[in-house]
Amino acid sequence: xxxxxxxxxxxxxKVDHEQSYSxxxxxxxxxxxxxxxxxxxxxxxxxxxxxxxxxDQQVRDVVVLPHGLGKTVRVLVFAQGDAATKAQEAGADxxxxxxxxxxxxxxxxxxxxxxxxxxxxxxKVGRLGRxxxxxxxxxxxxxxxxxxxxxxxxxxxxxKAGRVEFRLDKTANIHVPIGKSSFEAQKLFENFAALxxxxxxxxxxxxxxxxxxxxAVAATMGPGIKVDPLQAVSISLE
Numbered sequence: 001x002x003x004x005x006x007x008x009x010x011x012x013x014k015v016d017h018e019q020s021y022s023x024x025x026x027x028x029x030x031x032x033x034x035x036x037x038x039x040x041x042x043x044x045x046x047x048x049x050x051x052x053x054x055x056d057q058q059v060r061d062v063v064v065l066p067h068g069l070g071k072t073v074r075v076l077v078f079a080q081g082d083a084a085t086k087a088q089e090a091g092a093d094x095x096x097x098x099x100x101x102x103x104x105x106x107x108x109x110x111x112x113x114x115x116x117x118x119x120x121x122x123x124k125v126g127r128l129g130r131x132x133x134x135x136x137x138x139x140x141x142x143x144x145x146x147x148x149x150x151x152x153x154x155x156x157x158x159x160k161a162g163r164v165e166f167r168l169d170k171t172a173n174i175h176v177p178i179g180k181s182s183f184e185a186q187k188l189f190e191n192f193a194a195l196x197x198x199x200x201x202x203x204x205x206x207x208x209x210x211x212x213x214x215x216a217v218a219a220t221m222g223p224g225i226k227v228d229p230l231q232a233v234s235i236s237l238e
Contacts, residue, residue, distance in 0.1 A: 007035040012223045020228040023196075023235055026217045027178075027188040034181035034219030039070070042181060042188055044195060045224070046174040047214035049207070056206030059174065060142045060167040063198035067187040068162030070180035075159050078102075078117035078125050078139065083149035090153035091160065092116075102128065110135055114159045116145045116152065136165075143167075162191075166199065174199070181219050192217070193235045200233060 004012070011033040021029065027042065034040045050057040076094040077087035084097040094112055096102055105128055115132060117125050117139035125132075125139060132138040139145040143165045147155050155163075166176045178191040203211055215227040 008221075008223070011035050015223050015225055017226070020226045022231050023192050023227055024185075024189050026225045026227045027192055028185040029225050030217045030219050030222060031181050031183070031185055031188060033222045033225070036181070036219065036221040040181040040220035040222065041069075041177045042179050042183070042217065042219055044174075044176050044178055044192060045216045045218070046176075046199070046212055048168060048172050048174060049210040049213050050168060050172055050204070052168055052170050052172050054206055057204050058168055059199070059202050059204055060140075060165070061198060061202040062144050062163055062165050063176075063195050064158050065162035065164055065178060065191040065194055067179060067183065067191050069164065069177055070183060073114060073160050073162075074112040075114045075116065075156050076112040077152060077156065078115065078121040079149065079152065080118075080121065083118045083152060086149055086152050087116075087156065090156040092152075092156055096121075105131055110137060112137070114145070114163075115139050116147065116155055116159070118149055118152070119146060122146060164195075166195070166202075192232075196232050196235050 014033055015029065030042050048059070050059065074093045076096060077092040078096045079087050080097045084095050087095050096105065102124055108131065110131065115137045129138060144155065164176060166174050168174055176195055178195055179188050212229050212233060215229050215232050216224040217227055218224045
């Protein structure tokens with residue numbers, strides 16, 4: 001059995017593991033029980049009533065969190081010509097418009113958090129799959145990161161403001177960051193509410209029975225806190 005330190009045990013003592021908390025209570029408690037010396041990330045973990053093996057039960061979408069993630073997001077755009085100019089003007093940190101930059105990525109350089117591409121560049125981007133894929137950096141139409149040139153300013157701005165992708169993994173779970181432990185509890189709650197609204201809208205056609213089985217909120221270093229799924233899906237900011 002793994003041994004936990006004194007700080008973890010003290011944080012754990014503040015959580016009633018028999019209770020499913022309201023979303024507002026849960027995010028406040030996750031903030032309170034974060035004992036890391038750094039500004040920890042607050043994450044939401046969802047156990048879904050879906051079969052990841054079925055094509056009509058996949059969940060993959062994006063949400064723009066109203067208060068962002070509390071970190072600087074570095075955006076790289078694969079584009080050329082006028083589209084590359086649009087990306088630069090919109091504030092992209094890097095623009096891969098040459099073989100030199102693409103070769104640099106192929107060699108292992110991935111010092112960026114989001115990759116966006118125009119459709120005409122996907123032929124070249126596809127060759128970077130072994131580098132970008134494992135790091136969840138591969139542009140994808142379903143995630144809204146393969147867009148026409150005129151859409152680049154909007155997607156770049158959203159990415160920097162707190163645009164987060166979520167997807168069902170092979171174990172039927174979804175894991176999504178919603179901010180930092182330094183955020184006010186109200187801002188964490190509003191980010192949580194935005195995420196839940198997006199997940200409800202992303203319900204796949206093949207979903208049967210209970211869509212969301214369990215929800216937990218936790219800091220990077222902190223105990224898991226159960227959230228009442230019924231309250232989470234009916235959440236209101238009013």
